[in-house]
Amino acid sequence: MEKNYQTEYRIKTKTSAKIFAKSLKLHVNGVSHNIRYYEPYPFVVKTSNGKNLIDVDDNKYVDYWMGHWSLILGHGPKNVKGALKKQIEKSWMYGTVNEQTIKLSELISKAVPVAEKIRYVTSGTEATMYAVRLARSVTGRRIIAKIDGGWHGYTSDLLKSVNWPFTESESSGVINEEKIISIPYNDLEGSLEILKKHAKDLAGVIIEPVLGGAGCIPATQDYLRGIQEFIHKNKSLFILDEIVTGFRFRYGCLYPTMKLDPDIVTLGKIVGGGMAIGVMCGKKEIMEYADTRGKKKSERSYIGGGTFSANPASMTSGFATLSELKNKNSTYVKINDLGDYTRKELSKSFDGKVIVTGKGSLFMTHFLKNGITEVTNASQASMCDVNALHDHHFKMIAHDGIFFLPGKLGAISNAHTKQDIKKMILAMGV
Numbered sequence: 001m002e003k004n005y006q007t008e009y010r011i012k013t014k015t016s017a018k019i020f021a022k023s024l025k026l027h028v029n030g031v032s033h034n035i036r037y038y039e040p041y042p043f044v045v046k047t048s049n050g051k052n053l054i055d056v057d058d059n060k061y062v063d064y065w066m067g068h069w070s071l072i073l074g075h076g077p078k079n080v081k082g083a084l085k086k087q088i089e090k091s092w093m094y095g096t097v098n099e100q101t102i103k104l105s106e107l108i109s110k111a112v113p114v115a116e117k118i119r120y121v122t123s124g125t126e127a128t129m130y131a132v133r134l135a136r137s138v139t140g141r142r143i144i145a146k147i148d149g150g151w152h153g154y155t156s157d158l159l160k161s162v163n164w165p166f167t168e169s170e171s172s173g174v175i176n177e178e179k180i181i182s183i184p185y186n187d188l189e190g191s192l193e194i195l196k197k198h199a200k201d202l203a204g205v206i207i208e209p210v211l212g213g214a215g216c217i218p219a220t221q222d223y224l225r226g227i228q229e230f231i232h233k234n235k236s237l238f239i240l241d242e243i244v245t246g247f248r249f250r251y252g253c254l255y256p257t258m259k260l261d262p263d264i265v266t267l268g269k270i271v272g273g274g275m276a277i278g279v280m281c282g283k284k285e286i287m288e289y290a291d292t293r294g295k296k297k298s299e300r301s302y303i304g305g306g307t308f309s310a311n312p313a314s315m316t317s318g319f320a321t322l323s324e325l326k327n328k329n330s331t332y333v334k335i336n337d338l339g340d341y342t343r344k345e346l347s348k349s350f351d352g353k354v355i356v357t358g359k360g361s362l363f364m365t366h367f368l369k370n371g372i373t374e375v376t377n378a379s380q381a382s383m384c385d386v387n388a389l390h391d392h393h394f395k396m397i398a399h400d401g402i403f404f405l406p407g408k409l410g411a412i413s414n415a416h417t418k419q420d421i422k423k424m425i426l427a428m429g430v
């Protein structure tokens, strides 16, 4: 991209610049989630509504980040807002058992067959942390396998092999990294070779059925089924991380459409309807390891805690969101179609110079470089021109009133229209 859009950005975000300077004094990097920082500074949001984010300088952006992809119905959908208002009138924190949780669990357990037992937390990170602990408790083994490029939140256990070249430690302060091994996505032979070497001590494998942050890349059914077959024969546990994919493409999870039989599934994002949530669910006999009643410490897995777990506000907004999705299957038809359209038209507009990956309403554009001709794993995604994607996204923020978190995948919500998508494709192609 020839033009430098930083000047244009600085001119239109002067109030953001001032406020972010304060934020920098108070917060590390000025942010509380590392990926929210981008150069020269992120704009500061004043409000959001439907498909739009509005910043403190009154710039409006059509949002494709959509609250870390959690807002499938858009910002502030009417029924969720209404339900939350009513709940907040009553209270937003009990710290005790409440019926809102049971209502949400009834929906989840009907839509996700493996959810025979459920536990709530307040982030996806906690859900995957507990899933891993549970797998270790149940099997009495120590090693967990994850994918090169797999992202499951900031849990110390899973903070390995997230970023290219997948060999260096992602952070200091993380110990026992040798107990986490990493396998290549969509490469069954390569993965099995590694898993077999660790089979005796292998507690489980954790996989996203669409690799999210590392490229928005769907796994093939053969790959996941092949991994599952090995895992089950080996008496290890198969953990599917559906924190991004759960309720994103259909009312329920992705795994039944791939004829998979996971032992534990983690959910988050959409099932909280934009409020803090993480969900761990799974087969009864496995989840019941977490039952603390009448068991010795050595016989149980101690998971489930959190002051704010199953708080009535998150449970209510999750219930309202899932109810809307359940009653209106047309939402999925609409956003999945828009996603197909986006992938097709974006590929066309770059005339073979990009590959647009994704599934349903999620998409990501990879600018081809280094002889890459397909993007089926995180290594190939990393070898594409990741700076080009970042620059295109930044240009759209500065110039076109369109927001992607620079370099990240885009999510279409029910608030977007085909007209929005057409504008975004045009803006992207320039």
Ligand SMILES: Cc1ncc(COP(=O)(O)O)c(C=O)c1O
Pocket (backbone or CB within 6 Å): 068, 122, 123, 124, 125, 126, 128, 151, 152, 153, 154, 208, 212, 213, 241, 242, 243, 244, 268, 269, 277, 278
């Ligand atoms: C697949 C996946 N798992 C886990 C997480 C962590 O969830 P949270 O950010 O709610 O802790 C994320 C977050 O983006 C994710 O994409």
